[in-house]
Amino acid sequence: MDKSEIQETKLTALLGWSLPAIEAIDKLNKPYVVVGPPDFQEFADKNGIQFVAWDFEQLNERSIELYEKLAALNTKVAVPIYEETVEWAGALNAHFNNDPRIFNRSLLLRDKGLMKRKAQMAGIRVGVFEEAYTKDDVYRFLKRMNEALIKMDGDVNDPIHVKPLNKAGTVGHRLIRDAQDIDLMGDTEFPCLMESHLDGQEFSCEAFIHNGKIQFLNITEYVQLGHSNFIPASPALEEWRPRIREEVQKLVDSFEIKYGVIHPEYFIAADGTLNFGEVAARVPGGHIFELIERAYGFSAFQAQILCSDPDTTEEELQAFFPEEVTSARGYAGSLMVYPKVKLIERLNVPEELKTNPYFEKHDMFIPVTSKVAERVGFGNHYGTIFFFGDDSEKMRSLLKQYEKYDFYL
């Protein structure tokens, strides 16, 4: 066997259960193992998927046990699919590569306080921020920040944001304007991160990194956070691509990110000033991977898997990725639908949506239980509508128009 054949007997471990990720790696003909909650064991067995059952709760001394299991299967790399598996991938890859620092780097991506500090030290523009351990910290932060903004008694405060150090999807996020808002905070919300408000249009990037280099940079335009976005971004935002690329590379360099996908969020002001929001290193939400595939014709899951593997060659990557922006076939957008009612009686999909040339498909459904689950962050939408077309402004207005629509009655 030559070197490449020897390599291909080693497994890639997908951390987290995701059918699109499994299909993607299957089509790549790469040997793999899925690590996921025990509930999926039966499905995996039935479908001949090599599976290791694992609960990704708090990372603990038992992580070595998972490493040993995977090492015994001849695994070489771990790919995180969900937020909770990012530090697990860090711990496992640290073992696989005999480089403990890989784990510490992954913690930067899991603790928003550490993340902001690291970014700030690298000269990346962030707001004012601090960790809060008690409500007093929040009162003081709000007061001092507004003093700095030269607000006087009676002026309206500039708001601050508080958020958990390690959650995603806006879970636990609060906008705070005055003392009463702070009074409402519960003891379990501490410690948390406090931040000044960042102005500007919010967007995300999906950067596929191999050997510390950006191989492909997608920019996703947020229309309404947690509800709708499209790919590629509109010409007005894409115009800033060279600046955005520089910022993403700065992030990659300072966070020492070598392999995989990152999903940073930024706020851009009218003059192009970029403020860094946060960065994740896993599959993004908002159906972004599906939209990338629709617009560019490559599987973003495969891209993530290929970029996570140090053995993937430069030639393979060049052949895999198309040209950014210019090779997009059109704009691909998604609208996540949240019922506005408490009890669902029926689905109401208007004819003019289905006949709109931008409409592609939807997967809204009548749920088994009619009671709508209480919403935590942007966790559980009840189906998605997919659009595709060649004009970003038409896309934007459609997404806005149908966000107001009551699909569930």
Ligand SMILES: Nc1ncnc2c1ncn2[C@@H]1O[C@H](COP(=O)(O)OP(=O)(O)O)[C@@H](O)[C@H]1O
């Ligand atoms: N400092 C801030 N300024 C303006 N908007 C913010 C700020 N912090 C959070 N937000 C808003 O709240 C959303 C969720 O916050 P974020 O830090 O991205 O946490 P997560 O996505 O992990 O829940 C952001 O996408 C943004 O729209």
Ligand SMILES: [Mg+2]
């Ligand atoms: Mg976010």
